[in-house]
Amino acid sequence: MCLITGASSGIGVGIAECMVKAGWKKLVLVARRKQNLEDVAKECKQAGAKEVLVLAKDLSDLSACAQAGKETIEHFGSKSIT
């Protein structure tokens, strides 16, 4: 799976699009604006992603970073995060 921070706008959206084009099927999208993330997730699925986890987190908060990792592992059942 591929975890992308800053995925609600700008470069992060571009990276998400590129990863889907490159064949990644499982993505985690992280930023604060949940609706933007949901919109990006929808676009990723339309482009071929199978599973997209949206995590609305403020990553300036270290505990939120840890929580994002925890929720990702819980969701995908793997510690292999790229």
Ligand SMILES: NC(=O)c1ccc[n+]([C@@H]2O[C@H](COP(=O)([O-])OP(=O)(O)OC[C@H]3O[C@@H](n4cnc5c(N)ncnc54)[C@H](OP(=O)(O)O)[C@@H]3O)[C@@H](O)[C@H]2O)c1
């Ligand atoms: N665009 C360029 O050409 C360019 C060139 C060189 C360098 N850069 C640098 O690359 C970075 C990204 O640029 P961009 O154009 O993609 O900017 P952007 O459109 O403003 O995207 C920033 C991303 O970071 C997220 N973010 C910001 N603070 C956050 C926080 N506390 N917690 C979680 N997510 C946070 C934002 O999402 P939320 O607001 O939803 O949290 C958004 O998804 C910037 O530092 C910019 O200076 C950009």
